[in-house]
Amino acid sequence: MGYAEYDIRLSVREDDAALRRAVAKAGNLGEFSMRIVRKSLDARRKGDVRWQYRVGVLSPELAGGEDPFLPPPEPEFRRREERAVVVGSGPAGIFAADWLSRAGFKVTVLERGSRVDARRAAIEAFEAGGPFPAADNYAFGEGGAGTFSDGKLSSRTKGISRERDCIFARFVEAGAPEEIRYMTHPHLGSDNLFGMTGAMRAALEARGVTFLFNSPVTGLASRDGRVTGVETPAGVLEAERFLFACGHSATETWRMLMRAGVAFRPKNFALGFRAEHLQETVNLAQWGAASLPGVKAAEYRLTHQAADGTGVYSFCMCPGGTVVPAMAYPGTNLVNGKSDYARAGRHANAAVVAGLSLRSLLGRELDALESIEWLEALERSFHDFAGGYRAPAMTIADFLAGGSGSALPESSHPLGLVPADLAELAPAGIVAPLREGLAAFCRTLKGYGEGLLLGLESKTSAPIQVLRSDGGLATGFSNLWIAGEGSGWSGGIVSSAADGLKAAMSVEASA
């Protein structure tokens, strides 16, 4: 049996049978089995958009070659007495808990919010006009920050291919579509993520993992750099190893860790707005057609370097999605985006942000705590301006012209908009680069200037970073690992899950 790979291009109108026929022709093969290795959309020629495939083929008619497919890595199971406490049930926490339980640890996951179904109900009640749900919102609750998201699984993090195989295998076991293994821009959608979150928890519980919901960790007990227990509403939970994966919205958890002696430093991050357009505008710009058979909604990724060197870029695009009020705490106001797997909504949204260093922006050195406070004050100022949780918004055209007051186009934001001059609300130092970047995006993507800007987009990545070893062991501690986006060393679902896995492997190696 030999193995070979073939690159095939097909019109978006052709089906799976056409792919098999094309492979047979490319390899001159009669008997073979095939697996898609990679699939991407080639939209460079408008009016002739094609799927580009790389297909792996096993056939007795082929000589030589070896199927490169490897099963995902697994820890070596040993029955152990050591207890491991994982704080946070987002991607970093859940993949860490999964690895540790497979390695034989007695694992407890502590999650400050509720199970995913109660969490969804709390968000729906808020968006129907209820009070802000402090315990369960787009940031907190089972599944973590990305549970109600587009579920994009692309990541530019280097050196995580082993972890990625593991993550994608577990996602598929939990109900993700098989195509995430080979699409160049894989995504899950909120509707898939909702079911997968419960399925992953059930699989872990079946392996003996204990989940404690509505259990915020409020303190650490430690002696001589060794953590002995974590404080929860039910009392102190003792264990031998502790892994924090609290995400980058849990500012009071960061403060608690700092009080307990965990060292953080400030880091650069990005700030800006969320741009929203009609999806049809993006489809026309990217494909030259309002829709294509068998293809969901068009995406874009835009970048620009401003004259002062600031990087301005689009981020976390949600084709066919909605803008969501994604604050973690009452009295703050910020936005993010989500979409369902079908990406069939009327709107497209994506962050448009400028990279920033608080030291350059403010002209003085801030420590980690001051950095958090600065960002919280900005999120509160958007809330105070809006008088609540509606999104301050203006047209892209007004932002570029330095004015405000034009009628706002329709938006998917569930709570509605408050007309605003975002150039007045945003820190002065990011306005000029954002203007420059947006002007460049208007030149690149036809119709971009017809869109809307909603503020504030402040959660692209953490403003601080923990001091830790490569495996995530917090500096000065012998049994405390800090992983995921809350560590400041990862960003996004896949890179945070990979960071959690790496930390779990480091925990395993320490036992």
Ligand SMILES: Cc1cc2nc3c(=O)[nH]c(=O)nc-3n(C[C@H](O)[C@H](O)[C@H](O)COP(=O)(O)OP(=O)(O)OC[C@H]3O[C@@H](n4cnc5c(N)ncnc54)[C@H](O)[C@@H]3O)c2cc1C
């Ligand atoms: C609306 C939205 C859309 C997004 N879309 C995408 C996307 O499409 N693709 C992508 O790659 N990324 C996306 N992201 C970002 C992505 O969700 C995060 O990068 C990722 O979830 C980080 O994983 P994490 O496990 O490190 O932290 P989180 O997912 O933030 O999980 C941390 C968990 O810890 C819990 N917690 C915090 N403090 C405590 C405590 N003291 N005690 C107990 N529990 C605690 C929280 O409740 C939370 O469940 C999106 C984020 C949002 C908010």
